[in-house]
Amino acid sequence: MDVVRPQRFRQADLMVDETDSGAVLRYAILDTAPEQGFDDLTALASEICDVPTALVSLLDSDRQWFKAKVGFEPRQTGLDSSVCRHVVREATTIVIPDLTKDERTRDNPLVTGKPGIRFYAGAPLATCFGVVGALCVIDTVPRPEGLTLRQRTSLERLARQAVLLLEARRDSMDLRELLAAQSGADAALSVSEGRWRQLYRNMDQGFIYARALRDKNGVIYDWRYEDVNKAWGSLVGIDADFVRGRTIREVIPEIEEEWVTGLARVVDTHNPARFTSRVGSSNRWYDGTAQWVGGDDFTVIFHETTARVEAVRRRDALLVLGDMIRDSLGTADMLAKAAEVIGVAVDASRATIGEFDHNRERIAVDAGWALPSMPPIGGSYRFEDYGRIREKLVQGETLIIEDVETDPRTADAAADWRALKARAVVNIPVKVEGRTTIVLIVHREEPYAWTEDEVAFLRNAADRLETAIARRREEERQDVVNKEIAHRLKNSLAMTQAIALQTLRGDASSAGLEAFAARLQSLGAAHDALTMGRWKAAVLTDVLAGVLDSVGVRGRCDISGPEIAMGSRASMSTSLLIHELATNAMKYGALSSEKGRVSIEWRVDGVDDDGELILEWTERGGPPTVASTRKGFGSRLVRLGLVGTGGSTVRYDQTGLKACFRASLSQVEQA
Amino acid sequence: MIIGRGDVGGSVIVLIVEDEPLQRLDMIDIAEEAGFEVLEAHDADHAIALLEKRTDVRLVLTDIDMPGAMDGLKLAAAVRRRWPPIKIIVTTAGVAPVQADLPNGAVFLPKPLNHRRVIETMNRLMA
Numbered sequence: 001m002d003v004v005r006p007q008r009f010r011q012a013d014l015m016v017d018e019t020d021s022g023a024v025l026r027y028a029i030l031d032t033a034p035e036q037g038f039d040d041l042t043a044l045a046s047e048i049c050d051v052p053t054a055l056v057s058l059l060d061s062d063r064q065w066f067k068a069k070v071g072f073e074p075r076q077t078g079l080d081s082s083v084c085r086h087v088v089r090e091a092t093t094i095v096i097p098d099l100t101k102d103e104r105t106r107d108n109p110l111v112t113g114k115p116g117i118r119f120y121a122g123a124p125l126a127t128c129f130g131v132v133g134a135l136c137v138i139d140t141v142p143r144p145e146g147l148t149l150r151q152r153t154s155l156e157r158l159a160r161q162a163v164l165l166l167e168a169r170r171d172s173m174d175l176r177e178l179l180a181a182q183s184g185a186d187a188a189l190s191v192s193e194g195r196w197r198q199l200y201r202n203m204d205q206g207f208i209y210a211r212a213l214r215d216k217n218g219v220i221y222d223w224r225y226e227d228v229n230k231a232w233g234s235l236v237g238i239d240a241d242f243v244r245g246r247t248i249r250e251v252i253p254e255i256e257e258e259w260v261t262g263l264a265r266v267v268d269t270h271n272p273a274r275f276t277s278r279v280g281s282s283n284r285w286y287d288g289t290a291q292w293v294g295g296d297d298f299t300v301i302f303h304e305t306t307a308r309v310e311a312v313r314r315r316d317a318l319l320v321l322g323d324m325i326r327d328s329l330g331t332a333d334m335l336a337k338a339a340e341v342i343g344v345a346v347d348a349s350r351a352t353i354g355e356f357d358h359n360r361e362r363i364a365v366d367a368g369w370a371l372p373s374m375p376p377i378g379g380s381y382r383f384e385d386y387g388r389i390r391e392k393l394v395q396g397e398t399l400i401i402e403d404v405e406t407d408p409r410t411a412d413a414a415a416d417w418r419a420l421k422a423r424a425v426v427n428i429p430v431k432v433e434g435r436t437t438i439v440l441i442v443h444r445e446e447p448y449a450w451t452e453d454e455v456a457f458l459r460n461a462a463d464r465l466e467t468a469i470a471r472r473r474e475e476e477r478q479d480v481v482n483k484e485i486a487h488r489l490k491n492s493l494a495m496t497q498a499i500a501l502q503t504l505r506g507d508a509s510s511a512g513l514e515a516f517a518a519r520l521q522s523l524g525a526a527h528d529a530l531t532m533g534r535w536k537a538a539v540l541t542d543v544l545a546g547v548l549d550s551v552g553v554r555g556r557c558d559i560s561g562p563e564i565a566m567g568s569r570a571s572m573s574t575s576l577l578i579h580e581l582a583t584n585a586m587k588y589g590a591l592s593s594e595k596g597r598v599s600i601e602w603r604v605d606g607v608d609d610d611g612e613l614i615l616e617w618t619e620r621g622g623p624p625t626v627a628s629t630r631k632g633f634g635s636r637l638v639r640l641g642l643v644g645t646g647g648s649t650v651r652y653d654q655t656g657l658k659a660c661f662r663a664s665l666s667q668v669e670q671a
Numbered sequence: 672m673i674i675g676r677g678d679v680g681g682s683v684i685v686l687i688v689e690d691e692p693l694q695r696l697d698m699i700d701i702a703e704e705a706g707f708e709v710l711e712a713h714d715a716d717h718a719i720a721l722l723e724k725r726t727d728v729r730l731v732l733t734d735i736d737m738p739g740a741m742d743g744l745k746l747a748a749a750v751r752r753r754w755p756p757i758k759i760i761v762t763t764a765g766v767a768p769v770q771a772d773l774p775n776g777a778v779f780l781p782k783p784l785n786h787r788r789v790i791e792t793m794n795r796l797m798a
Contacts, residue, residue, distance in 0.1 A: 483765065483766050486765070486766070487736070487763075487764050487765035487766070488764075489764075490764035490765070490781075490782055490783065491691075491764035491782065493764070493782070493783045494691075494694055494782040494783040494784070495691070495693060495694065496783075497783040497784075498693040498694045498696065498697035499693060501697055501700070502693065502697065502700075505700075514786065514787070517783065517785070517786060518785065520783050521781075521783050521784075521785050524764075524781060524782065524783050525781075528767075528781070531766070550781070550785060552785075552788060552791075
């Protein structure tokens, strides 16, 4: 017997949710009326933590639903709006002082739109089946100090109380169920055979009356169906008349061991056993209870939960997709992985993405993902070869085909479909900028009636892909623009250099002209670093490398420090500064002698707005240095420091020049 | 030992290919300062025509972005194919080309050009 968990995700190593996603269903609490006990907990939580809002949030397959709430209107929200899902996933208390600054939450609609929540703290509702939700407190103003230790501990205590309430509700449900089942069994003894059958035969749930079979050592090795009801037949898909008197191993030879000995074990333990399990051969999921009724006899009451389990699987797939798209910006690699997540979630044989070519008669199909048994699909295809499907797709309509051999749109072209081993097909066109450009393509090897839920899931997944693809396109376009801007800027610098040198030739010293040209070159290097950072920010390491490269001494400098993003202004001034120091070191300092080296180290002191970048330039192995008496442009640049506002100290030691520059991080980052 | 033409009397001849006249002037100055003799071309076709007439060019310094069917990278590839002994320096104000786009042994220098590095590179390639 498997536990409820999307097995194939785990195998594909894509499963991020370590909790039992179906766990909340065991409590049958979703969409029930408010209860005093839970209301009291949220009231206490909001008082203790001094916030306007407190919620008991439970995670369903496609939403979070609130069993209790203070200071919050909706009874439920979509998962995209859920901060609690992070508590569930991480299975630990989470405190986020400012939701706009946390990458998990800054795009959350409740943060970006109304009511504009800012502070969040949530403690997990950890049940024996897994984390099912969170008790959380929320405020619309940030709270940099978070919760006090006492508040945090109290919140966690209240969360444990909420779990106790959940368990208490479930126990009382169990009791009712147990009584109902026992009255069924008791009835068997007290009323006539016919009336007893009447009783359980009309139940909606599947019912089995069974007898455990023991070997000569008394060990249970099988069990026999003494009787089953009508519902059993439809739930399991086997004729009820056929099964009576046969053992489960005879009826379903490949049955999992847990269905045999796991269930029959109740005749030894006398304790009822609840289960949520899958019959592998039919891939259907069941939820139910087995209990001992005396001797070696036991009963099983169960219902099918395949749809719910599948829904949970698809919810997880959407979450994985969302995270992938957020993390990897729509790269080709991401699209291949996304295809796998999508394909696995609907038990497809193949999933991939196709792109309309310009005249839209053909489609360029990505290799995507497929089961090993499927032929590769990557390549360009003519719509015409595959029946009458193009028109609808161009118009943006979803194409759903149960069997390409019989569907009137594709039957004439069945041979081409057969070559792809595609029998059942879903194609979902995605519109980018109002035009259908991308198609999500999903195939099955066998004919299959796609369910509404599956198609809805695929549409949802396609929408998310669209977001990623649109973003990738936007970035590609931006990249081209950035490169063009950089090209023109640097060309202007080259022109300026040429004009200045031609104009000043004869009027200025050649050393002066050379210094002028070299400074222009260091500005060019700064532009390169900024282009790499898409003109929003350059990385300090790149800025330094560019300048040191342009004067040809990079190999003699040791650069180390954390990654610092620099705005364009700081990139320019820092480039000029480092250029001055480097050329000075080449003329008079450590780099003027063969063995001399320069170390450039930086660090950040303080956090957030108080953060300060400290960069130290240390020369070693050169001649002793003395302060220059010239107050030229170079020494002025050095005095201006990293961002042009000073903060520099220069010492001339016996071992070489030492310079230290300080600048506030916020100025460094400023564009 | 094979003695190259540059070694027997006369100076080494450099072909400078740049569409922008002011920058071309600047590049000519650099090469002449370093003691090279200079030929100039305003685009790749012009450069090819010169190379077909002259057999004494030892080094080509070319911009990448130039009007015409052939840009500097295509010119560099053509030079390497048709006149393998000629050394090549490529420059641009745009994005630096990846190594794979440069012919074997060609050197890239970014714009604005650092005069000293250009001279050093020329001397090294001619050494």
